[in-house]
Amino acid sequence: MDAFKLMKELRVNYEQEAHYLPKETGLSLIESTTEDDSRISAKCRDAKVEDLWSLTSFFGYSTQTFVLAVNLLDRFLAMIRIQPKHLSCVSVSCLHMAAKVTEEECNLAPTGDLIRIGQCRFTVSDLCRMEKIVAEKLNFKSKAITALTFLHLYHQIALSHSTDRKEKLSLEKLEAQLKACLCRISFSKAKPSVLALSVLRQEIEGVRSEDMLEIAYHIQRHLKITDGELLLWSERVARCLSDYASPECSKPNHKKLQWIVSRRTAQNLHSYRVVPELPTIPEGCWDESESEDSCEDMMSSGEESLSSSLGSDAEGPFFPLHLRRQKHRQPLHA
Incomplete structure (x- = not known):
C-alpha cells in the first residue's frame, strides 16, 4: 500500500475510533472501587487482562x-x-469472541479446552450465554478500531518512507509494549490513535532516529493530535515501560510462559496441544462433575492469576533499558 493510501486509511480510522472507546465514566468508577467492594476493581480487571x-x-x-x-x-x-x-466468564468470553473474528477457524481452540486451560469453574453453556450478552450489549459484529490498528498503520507508514528502517523499528517489540500498557486500565482511557503513537515514540527514542521522529511528528500533524495530549500519554507509556524494564518488577519474569494443568486436564486436551512437558497440580483444581447447565452463581469468582508471568513475548528486550534511568523527556515539536 502506497503512502497516500496509508494516510487516507489512517484518517478514516481516526474518525471512527470514538465508536469503539469504553465509557470513561465507567472506567473511572472501576478505578475508584476498593478491593473489598462488591464491584470490579482496577486490580481485579488488570489481573484478568494478564490472564488473557x-x-x-x-x-x-x-x-x-x-x-x-x-x-x-x-x-x-x-x-x-x-x-x-462473573469476571472470569466475561473475560474468557471476550477472548473467544475475538478469536472467532481474527483467527483462522482451524486454529481456534475448542471451547472446552479454553475453559479447562483457563482453570475456570463455569461451563460451556455459561460461556455461550455470556457471549450472547456481550455481543448484544456492545452491538458487536466483526471488528473494532483499536490501538493496534493504528500501530500497524504507523509502522507501515514509517517503513514506506525508507527500506533501511526494518532493522530498527520492530513491530514485534511495539506490539509487546502495547500489550504491557493494555494490562493497566488507565490506558483504556486513551484514544487508540494517541496511545499507539505514544508507544511508537518510545521506540523511536530508543533507536535515536531523527528521521523516524520526523515521521511521527508528520503523523501527529495529519491527525491533528495536540502536543499536550501526546505528551501526557507519552509520559505515561514511558513510566509503564520503565516499570516493566525495572528489575524490581515481578512481571514479566523473563521466562517462557509455563502452564500448570492436571493430568486429567491434559488427557482431555486435543492431541495437537503440547502439554506432556508441563508440570502438574493437584487433581482437585477444578471439578469435572459440574453439569453443563449450572447456573450463573457457579461461575468463577475471583480466581488468582493463571501465571506469575505474562505472555512469552513479554521479555526484557521488548521493554527498553534506556527507560530505566531516563529522567528527562524530550519536548515534542511545537
Missing part, C-alpha cells in the same frame, strides 16, 4: 486477538456493572 495475555500465548493467538479481547472487555465492564465472580 497468558491464554493468548498458550493457544498461539495473535496480538490482534488479545487487543480486541481487551477492547471488548473494557467496553463491557464500563457499560455493565457485574459481580467479581
Whole structure:
C-alpha cells in the first residue's frame, strides 16, 4: 500500500475510533472501587487482562486477538456493572469472541479446552450465554478500531518512507509494549490513535532516529493530535515501560510462559496441544462433575492469576533499558 493510501486509511480510522472507546465514566468508577467492594476493581480487571495475555500465548493467538479481547472487555465492564465472580466468564468470553473474528477457524481452540486451560469453574453453556450478552450489549459484529490498528498503520507508514528502517523499528517489540500498557486500565482511557503513537515514540527514542521522529511528528500533524495530549500519554507509556524494564518488577519474569494443568486436564486436551512437558497440580483444581447447565452463581469468582508471568513475548528486550534511568523527556515539536 502506497503512502497516500496509508494516510487516507489512517484518517478514516481516526474518525471512527470514538465508536469503539469504553465509557470513561465507567472506567473511572472501576478505578475508584476498593478491593473489598462488591464491584470490579482496577486490580481485579488488570489481573484478568494478564490472564488473557497468558491464554493468548498458550493457544498461539495473535496480538490482534488479545487487543480486541481487551477492547471488548473494557467496553463491557464500563457499560455493565457485574459481580467479581462473573469476571472470569466475561473475560474468557471476550477472548473467544475475538478469536472467532481474527483467527483462522482451524486454529481456534475448542471451547472446552479454553475453559479447562483457563482453570475456570463455569461451563460451556455459561460461556455461550455470556457471549450472547456481550455481543448484544456492545452491538458487536466483526471488528473494532483499536490501538493496534493504528500501530500497524504507523509502522507501515514509517517503513514506506525508507527500506533501511526494518532493522530498527520492530513491530514485534511495539506490539509487546502495547500489550504491557493494555494490562493497566488507565490506558483504556486513551484514544487508540494517541496511545499507539505514544508507544511508537518510545521506540523511536530508543533507536535515536531523527528521521523516524520526523515521521511521527508528520503523523501527529495529519491527525491533528495536540502536543499536550501526546505528551501526557507519552509520559505515561514511558513510566509503564520503565516499570516493566525495572528489575524490581515481578512481571514479566523473563521466562517462557509455563502452564500448570492436571493430568486429567491434559488427557482431555486435543492431541495437537503440547502439554506432556508441563508440570502438574493437584487433581482437585477444578471439578469435572459440574453439569453443563449450572447456573450463573457457579461461575468463577475471583480466581488468582493463571501465571506469575505474562505472555512469552513479554521479555526484557521488548521493554527498553534506556527507560530505566531516563529522567528527562524530550519536548515534542511545537
